[in-house]
Amino acid sequence: MILEYNQKLSKTLSQQVVDWFFDRNYTAYQTAVDQKTVFVIPDVIQSLPELPLNAMVSRCILTHPEYALVSRKYQSEDHEIRIGDLVIGGSQEAVKIIGPCSVESRLQIFESAAIVASNGGHILRGGVFKPRTSPYSFQGLGIEGLKLLKEAADTYQLKTATEVMNESDVSVVAEYCDILQIGTRNMQNFGLLEAVGKTQKPVILKRGFSATIQEWLNAAEYIAKQGNRNIILMERGIRTFEKATRNTLDLSVIPLLKQLTYLPVCFDPSHGTGIRELVGPMTLAGLSAGADGVMIEMHPHPDEALSDGMQSLTPTQWKQLNQHIDQLQRVLNNIYDDSKG
Numbered sequence: 001m002i003l004e005y006n007q008k009l010s011k012t013l014s015q016q017v018v019d020w021f022f023d024r025n026y027t028a029y030q031t032a033v034d035q036k037t038v039f040v041i042p043d044v045i046q047s048l049p050e051l052p053l054n055a056m057v058s059r060c061i062l063t064h065p066e067y068a069l070v071s072r073k074y075q076s077e078d079h080e081i082r083i084g085d086l087v088i089g090g091s092q093e094a095v096k097i098i099g100p101c102s103v104e105s106r107l108q109i110f111e112s113a114a115i116v117a118s119n120g121g122h123i124l125r126g127g128v129f130k131p132r133t134s135p136y137s138f139q140g141l142g143i144e145g146l147k148l149l150k151e152a153a154d155t156y157q158l159k160t161a162t163e164v165m166n167e168s169d170v171s172v173v174a175e176y177c178d179i180l181q182i183g184t185r186n187m188q189n190f191g192l193l194e195a196v197g198k199t200q201k202p203v204i205l206k207r208g209f210s211a212t213i214q215e216w217l218n219a220a221e222y223i224a225k226q227g228n229r230n231i232i233l234m235e236r237g238i239r240t241f242e243k244a245t246r247n248t249l250d251l252s253v254i255p256l257l258k259q260l261t262y263l264p265v266c267f268d269p270s271h272g273t274g275i276r277e278l279v280g281p282m283t284l285a286g287l288s289a290g291a292d293g294v295m296i297e298m299h300p301h302p303d304e305a306l307s308d309g310m311q312s313l314t315p316t317q318w319k320q321l322n323q324h325i326d327q328l329q330r331v332l333n334n335i336y337d338d339s340k341g
């Protein structure tokens with residue numbers, strides 16, 4: 001059941017609705033408040049003889065709601081995620097999440113942070129728990145790497161993002177890092193989704209490499225259902241018959257997701273293509289398609305990288321691409337301003 005009220009309910013009235021359903025053994029989830037308060041009550045699909053605050057109900061839809069908590073249907077306004085002074089989503093400026101695939105050493109992550117900070121980056125990325133195909137490949141520095149990532153980012157006033165692979169690591173990653181990343185291989189690790197949902201930390205939810213949009217939004221719903229709406233959807237390429245690129249970067253999802261959800265949408269052209277030379281053009285394409293930000297792998301010495309060197313930009317390439325992004329941004333701002341009339 002979707003229950004819509006004809007106005008924004010006060011906290012007390014909203015709680016009254018939640019309690020009313022609780023007393024009848026149902027859970028009511030409030031969607032993010034727009035002008036009108038909406039509740040989703042997933043277990044009710046038949047009509048009830050009475051409803052809470054009946055006189056104020058404007059709509060009652062008997063349906064099994066799919067990803068209602070993250071759907072644009074019940075909240076029209078873009079969701080903005082704030083990390084200190086940084087805003088992701090809603091605003092025109094795209095967020096730039098830049099850094100090496102993995103944190104490899106103190107020197108490497110400090111060098112990376114310096115380049116990211118002096119060339120327009122907002123968030124320093126770097127994996128410390130690495131989901132490698134082979135168990136014999138570099139697995140990441142773990143907690144030691146996490147501390148180095150934070151130290152380097154703090155030194156250069158950057159925010160941080162890193163992947164968390166296990167439920168048991170969520171609290172320590174949340175303690176040291178600004179954004180928890182769920183990798184492509186874990187998009188449907190429901191226990192992990194619930195664990196990050198119980199924190200209020202921003203979450204990057206990468207698209208599973210063979211996940212449909214419906215499955216992806218349902219994965220986001222798992223996080224939202226636990227009370228955390230600070231979710232960034234990140235397209236990172238899907239597996240297709242094509243072998244010339246590492247993955248097929250599906251940029252059409254960006255404008256499509258913008259219709260389906262109010263959550264910020266970002267993309268990762270590094271994993272999306274696997275080829276350094278393609279990262280620049282695809283970055284400009286994705287931002288033109290309306291993305292709220294981009295995640296790019298950049299390494300101070302990509303040919304010596306312990307993971308994903310082939311797709312990592314050199315510092316010079318990133319510096320140049322950052323200038324192109326800023327030029328493009330000005331054009332896009334004009335287009336958006338014009339279209340607003």
Ligand code: PEP
Nearest residue numbers: 101183184185206236271
């Ligand atoms: C990464 O960002 O380094 C990573 C492993 O990404 P994905 O989960 O998209 O492969």
Ligand code: MN
Nearest residue numbers: 101297307308
């Ligand atoms: Mn990588």
